[in-house]
Amino acid sequence: MxxxxxxxxxxxxxxxxxxxxxxxxxxxxxxxxxxxxxxxxxxxxxxxxxxxxxxxxxxxxxxxxxxxxxxxxxxxxxxxxxxxxxxxxxxxxxxxxxxxxxxxxxxxxxxxxxxxxxxxxxxxxxxxxxxxxxxxxxxxxxxxxxxxxxxxxxxxxxxxxxxxxxxxxxxxxxxxxxxxxxxxxxxxxxxxxxxxxxxxxxxxxxxxxxxxxxxxxxxxxxxxxxxxxxxxxxxxxxxxxxxxxxxxxxxxxxxxxxxxxxxxxxxxxxxxxxxxxxxxxxxxxxxxxxxxxxxxxxxxxxxxxxxxxxxxxxxxxxxxxxxxxxxxxxxxxxxxxxxxxxxxxxxxxxxxxxARMAADVLARGADHLVTRDAATGRVAVLAWQPVGGSEDPHEPERHELRLSVPVASGSGNAPLTASVHRSVVNETEGNAFAAWQHLGRPASPGVRQLEMLYEAAEPVRSHTALPVTGGRVDLVVTLGRHEVTLLEIDPVRDETPGWLDDARILGRGDRG
Missing domain, CATH: 3.20.20.80 (Glycosidases)
Incomplete structure (x- = not known):
């Protein structure tokens, strides 16, 4: 790819x-x-x-x-x-x-x-x-x-x-x-x-x-x-x-x-x-x-x-x-x-x-749209699995997209990492219709079934941090069947005080 x-x-x-x-x-x-x-x-x-x-x-x-x-x-x-x-x-x-x-x-x-x-x-x-x-x-x-x-x-x-x-x-x-x-x-x-x-x-x-x-x-x-x-x-x-x-x-x-x-x-x-x-x-x-x-x-x-x-x-x-x-x-x-x-x-x-995309378009293709917010530097990537209608029924279980995305440095030092927040909707995730099918297609869902459908309807969200090299982040985006996904990429300004050590959260390590 x-x-x-x-x-x-x-x-x-x-x-x-x-x-x-x-x-x-x-x-x-x-x-x-x-x-x-x-x-x-x-x-x-x-x-x-x-x-x-x-x-x-x-x-x-x-x-x-x-x-x-x-x-x-x-x-x-x-x-x-x-x-x-x-x-x-x-x-x-x-x-x-x-x-x-x-x-x-x-x-x-x-x-x-x-x-x-x-x-x-x-x-x-x-x-x-x-x-x-x-x-x-x-x-x-x-x-x-x-x-x-x-x-x-x-x-x-x-x-x-x-x-x-x-x-x-x-x-x-x-x-x-x-x-x-x-x-x-x-x-x-x-x-x-x-x-x-x-x-x-x-x-x-x-x-x-x-x-x-x-x-x-x-x-x-x-x-x-x-x-x-x-x-x-x-x-x-x-x-x-x-x-x-x-x-x-x-x-x-x-x-x-x-x-x-x-x-x-x-x-x-x-x-x-x-x-x-x-x-x-x-x-x-x-x-x-x-x-x-x-x-x-x-x-x-x-x-x-x-x-x-x-x-x-x-x-x-x-x-x-x-x-x-x-x-x-x-x-x-x-x-x-x-x-x-x-x-x-x-x-x-x-x-x-x-609605969470920005005004400035950096790229647009058959499976993606990339925008950047000029004020904050936030980059938003909308990606989807291409589908072709009834005459093109072959859709793989996975679709991969690889992007090299610019990360703004702003007025300070260039960021070393970028925060990546992802929201996923596909055939099994963020899909209340699929959950309704699994419930037996109730014509009038009960209170508990409705609560389950509300939960199932929310996109599956994850977050990670990726290194910034040469002002860019490399993304490998794997999409599931019929997926639409949103990735929001923000430059990170690390404000962690020097005395913090997450390895010691459970009381292990140096106690001096």
Whole structure:
């Protein structure tokens, strides 16, 4: 195995596009305690800036309220739940990434719905009334939270209109009409508010040029582009679960890059690009989401995704999520980084490791990312076992990485040693899913079983001291199957008093 010599000077700056936004179950779920506890933990350990999900305008949020009684007829807009959710978000240090959808039943032109919770997917029966609803919502948010604040909240029009599951007939012309109506309503509140779309799913690249042509010809506002990315194939259904093949991780990066490639040479090439959903599987009942494989698979995506997009939003932060009905088991293949009751999955640790990386990138490769904190000299190495998707099933039990890492000397004498703190997650360590399997896959773990799962979910941590030679530390990192590991390397300033002798701790040796 060739040793990689990590440069002493930064080669680039680490993009934080990986934590600009995170996905969530529908808007109404944020009223639940389990949801808010999960988001508080995520914000403590990772710290996302925005959060996006469906259902802002669906009936269970109760914004659009037509009335016809006692000689009075009209529409009232109610923000009882909107305010509670947004207050909770801001209190946890995260901003909304607003998605305009789905259609309130009192405004819908039909009764077609999606998901167990029945989000209406039909166009409005009256586009003027839809525009009034959008304007009322945005104006309320500006009045309550201030224009300067709401200017920092992107506003996305609808979700995956290229799919019949999410937009009646996947009618492109009707979506463009909805987009224009919505974008103009947003700008009627304030021209500086950010609005964009078309929030299309993977495989819908044929929508990009017509969308660009439409907004250009009609001079429709568009401040950013949005798209989704997944790498799974057709679903193989079993009771309460799904299996799917996965393409290579590079497929996600290729999907991130596609909009700008397709729109190269147009004004849209330079617009901010937000991947407002991504994951391996697009199913909320695929057990791959619970595995260490998922974390190893996504590691190079987090390390390199910022080269192609301004944000890429993991779908989702927790398993409080009900698109396919209420989950029937504790681990059920949910999208979340966290299970119900905040048991951490391996992918959670991938994100928490990324949160401990620094800004200055010293090296990046197929199995590693190395950064250094300019202020402290701390070097952080994120390493992972490369995986290749379903078509490349051969993954060895071990993967070795050899690095020569520079250690900063600071203003004093050069350090003689460096402290190396390591955190490990793989198929057997830091893996609550594996522990749950060993417990017999209890659908509703008891109190003692939950305690065991919390303990099993924590990364296995170790520390050592290594010699510094010529301003460098040589690392030999052996990774287990599907491992993601974080090594934090700090120069040591030895402050041991001369009279201390650890060999005498048990009272042996010189007693003079």
């Amino acid at each position: 060739t040793r990689i010599t990590v440069p002493s000077e930064p080669v680039s700056t680490l993009s934080d596009a990986w934590r600009t936004c995170v996905g969530t179950g529908r808007f109404n779920l944020a009223l639940r305690q389990d949801y808010q506890d999960s988001l508080a933990l995520v914000q403590r350990d990772i710290g996302f800036r925005h959060i996006r999900g469906h259902g802002l305008l669906s009936d269970d949020v109760g914004v659009h309220r037509p009335y016809d009684a006692a000689g009075h007829r009209g529409t009232r807009y109610a923000f009882t739940y909107v305010d509670q959710v947004v207050d909770a978000y801001l209190g946890l240090g995260i901003k909304p990434f607003l998605e305009l959808g789905f259609m309130p039943s009192g405004l819908a032109s039909g009764d077609e719905t999606v998901f167990w919770w029945k989000g209406n997917i039909t166009p409005p029966r009256d586009h003027r009334e839809w525009a009034a609803l959008v304007e009322a919502v945005i104006r309320h948010l500006v009045d309550r939270y201030g224009l300067d604040e709401v200017r920092t909240w992107p506003i996305e029009v609808w979700n995956e209109p290229n799919l019949v599951d999410f937009w009646q007939g996947a009618d492109q012309k009707e979506y463009f009409r909805l987009y224009e109506c919505s974008a103009r309503a947003v700008k009627d509140v304030d021209a500086s508010l950010q609005v964009g779309g078309p929030a299309i799913s993977p495989g819908a690249d044929a929508w990009w040029e017509p969308f660009a042509d439409f907004v250009t010809q009609r001079d429709v506002p568009v401040d950013f582009l949005s798209v989704h990315a997944y790498t799974s194939g057709p679903a193989q259904h079993v009771p309460f679960g799904t299996y799917q093949a996965l393409r290579r991780p590079q497929s996600l990066l290729d999907q991130f890059a596609a909009p700008r490639r397709i729109l190269a040479g147009t004004p849209f090439e330079d617009l901010p690009l937000h991947v407002t959903e991504f994951n391996t599987s697009y199913r909320p009942d695929n057990p791959v989401h619970d595995t260490a494989y998922n974390a190893a698979y996504l590691a190079p995506v987090l390390a390199g995704g910022g080269d192609h997009a301004d944000s890429f939003s993991y779908w989702t932060f927790c398993d409080v999520f009900e698109e396919e009905n209420i989950p029937t088991a504790f681990f059920h293949g949910g999208f979340g980084m966290l299970t119900h009751r905040q048991v951490k999955k391996p992918t959670y640790h991938l994100y928490s490791f990324m």
